Amino acid sequence: MRGGPVDHGGPRTRVGRLFTPEPRLGWVFRDRWWFLRPFPEAPPRERPLPEYLARRVAETERLARRHRSRTLPLSLGAAGILALIAGLGAAAFTIPSTVPLGTLVLAAMAASPGLVLTSWSVRQRQDAREAHELARRQHATGYQDQARQWQARRQAHESAERARLDGLPEWGAARRPAHRLDVFGGTLWAWEALLTTYGTSTLAVQPLLVLDLSREVVSRELAELSQEAGMAVDVQLLPSRQSSSSLLTDMSPQDLVDAIVESMHGGTPDAARAERSMDDRILAKICAALGDDVTLGRLAAALRALMGEPDDGDVLTRDERRHIASELFTVEYRRQAHANLSRIESYVHPLENLGAEPAKAGAGYLTCIALDSQARNVRSELLTDLIVQWVTHRITASRDSTPALVVAGADELARRHLERLSDACERRGVPLTLLFRRLRETSAEMIGGGAVAFMRLGNHEDAARAADFIGRDHRFVLSQITKNIGGNESHTSTGTEGEADSETLSTSRTTGTSRNWGTSRSSGTSHSGGEMFGMFPERSASYQRGSNRGGSTSTSDTEGTATSTSRNWSAAYAYAQGTNWSDADTTQRVYEYAVEPVTLQHLPDHALLLVESAPGGGRTLTAVECDPSIITLDRVTTGPLPEPPPAPQQP
Structure with a gap:
């Protein structure tokens, strides 16, 4: 027989419910919230923004900073130098109309690349920032909408669970053993x-x-x-x-x-x-x-x-x-x-x-x-x-x-x-x-x-006898815990950003004249055959004489100009992190009291530990509360605790 929850009448009405079948030793408590089914859906997670947006913002930021710090000053510097040269040239002429307009045009042309590139890079940076902010707002709005919908579903689930569990009694009767x-x-x-x-x-x-x-x-x-x-x-x-x-x-x-x-x-x-x-x-x-x-x-x-x-x-x-x-x-x-x-x-x-x-x-x-x-x-x-x-x-x-x-x-x-x-x-x-x-x-x-x-059972000997009667059980208990936790983390950020701009302008001019003049004379006599000094016959003799005079003149004029420009920059970033751990648990099979004697020595006043033989062998232990005033509480049944209602199926 199963009784329903106690009505909400007066105490005398509830005491009258003590005289209801079936015979019971007391009540067994079962927390109805044990049957609470948790909300199955995980909370939404805020997704990170696409990496290309942040990367584009960083790239445009570096580009704008480079044009603003290098390209623009160089262009304006060159334009200034040309303007200064034009001004100095104009001062050398007495007639104002003779100012070298070509130099001013060159100055304007020199300033234009820096201004245009800097303006374009700043605009690109602004567009990248706006795109990043827009994406962030869209993600935040979507996450908030998902969170609100999830919270609403969770509240509806919890309300349904509370309504389902509010009808469950928490105190059920412990029936008297048969004999x-x-x-x-x-x-x-x-x-x-x-x-x-x-x-x-x-x-x-x-x-x-x-x-x-x-x-x-x-x-x-x-x-x-x-x-x-x-x-x-x-x-x-x-x-x-x-x-x-x-x-x-x-x-x-x-x-x-x-x-x-x-x-x-x-x-x-x-x-x-x-x-x-x-x-x-x-x-x-x-x-x-x-x-x-x-x-x-x-x-x-x-x-x-x-x-x-x-x-x-x-x-x-x-x-x-x-x-x-x-x-x-x-x-x-x-x-x-x-x-x-x-x-x-x-x-x-x-x-x-x-x-x-x-x-x-x-x-x-x-x-x-x-x-x-x-x-x-x-x-x-x-x-x-x-x-x-x-x-x-x-x-x-x-x-x-x-x-x-x-x-x-x-x-x-x-x-x-x-x-x-x-x-x-x-x-x-x-x-x-x-x-x-x-x-x-x-x-x-x-x-x-x-x-x-x-x-x-306050006496320790009585409690020991009771614990021996209840018996012992084999169980595995944790006997040793070993934990090793180690970690290393290193952050290396090396940023080397250098700018080296060098311009070398060299002009050389060489002018020279060389002249060479000379005169050469030559004469000679040759004899062939016979004896030397004409002592022998059959001889021949020749005589030759010459004169040469010449000169040369050379003039050279050399002019050269050399220009060189060099730039360099570099950036390096490094990050390393490592974690290691190990857990070791050792369990041991022991044969211990199912209920320790000290537990029996300190039971509450109205607590009762019921030991019965199980149908299939062994024994069952039931904790019973025999205080009759429990009948005056809410969620008390005069029969055994009913089975909880099944949870609704998920759609």
Whole structure:
């Protein structure tokens, strides 16, 4: 069954919803925002401008700066020089009309390139800047439009998600386990809250019997709310109001004997069987002598009569007293059984007025049998054992619908009694809930018979036992982290921009004259044949003489002009960046507690950790909040948490 969210009525209306099925231990919290589906679209990103626009702006900027800083000054300088030359030439003539107009025209022509190029480059720079600004505005406008549309879609998505999740409850009921539940730990205030939450929801389905052995009446709030809801409530406070209790009114004499004997010896399994048998025989004989009117008061008086003690009471008639004292047992048997008689009488004596004046209100839909805060003596211990025997007898002998049973303070009970009570409830389908303050001795032996819940266990030994019961799990945990992060970044910007303009004008002129004049004369005689000096015949002789005179004249005139111009500039930019990192995680398989003992030691007051067996094996852990005031909150359902509605499909 699944309940809807709590209405927005008053607190009393909401408290009334505690009495709604099905039986629950408390509530489980589930944040509805866990099911929030995030907006799937990524936010728009502003795209950068095309690189060519910025590049064009930079290029036109450099061009305009170069023409303005170099070309224009050179042109204007040359024009100025020519104008100065023209002015000096005009000053050399007396007639103004003789000013060299050609020089002025040359000056104007020299100034024109610088002016035109500079003006053109400035215009190009302005056009590039305007184009860049226009593109930037268009990009910004488009990005803003996309961002507004994305934001609108996101807000619409979040509104739809909030509307979808606002109908989800956040607190759902934690159902009671099917048969038996053992609760360990907790404070008395936590027990009171648990009894209120569990008891009110159980009363909406079936009757409830509460054995409050805490001696602090933790069932008071449950009884008061049930009375306000118009239910029949039977509250019996023991031992202060034991005379009006109807605890043993529905038990036969033999059942009463069994309850008394089991109460006396059930907590000591090593007790001699002979002692138990003798006590049972004595009580059975006395009950047979008392007839159908068997009460604890009449039993106590009969025991005193057997021991020969004086008794001024009128609970026994004279014939009953005489029969019991003289005819029921022989003198020898009474002598041998005197110790048994004394023990039974000392046990029954504090309880002899139990049920002496039973109330006539009848059985209640909610029955609370509670030990009050004054029950700190042997009478309360005897009552505790007798109450358990009465409950076990009632469940075993019941033929009608049996109420659900809660025992608060089960630490006081013997393990044998608890096991018998648990078996009787299990066979007859009676939901049984046992509340133990500590996890030791009897409670430690009883754990595991059904579902188990842990509240705050302040003692470290109790918490360690609970953690051992919950068990351990294998898991991988992070055992070591190694991180190495390194980076290097270097920026190198080298800008070398130089201008070297050199103009060399050289004129050379060479004029020279050279003259060369000369005269040469030559004469000679040659002889051939015969002997030298004419001593021999057949000789020939010749004689030659010449004269030569010449001259040359040369004139040279050389003129040369040389002009050279050189310009240079350079720019260099360098950028380097590097980053390196490494992450190393080491995990280790460990076998650790599923719930640490320190966690159980510090649970909140109304927190309850429910441990149940999973259908496929293993166990499930559920964190439950048993505070009944949760019903007054918004988004609370009286049934299990429903499945969240499916998210709408994306178009």
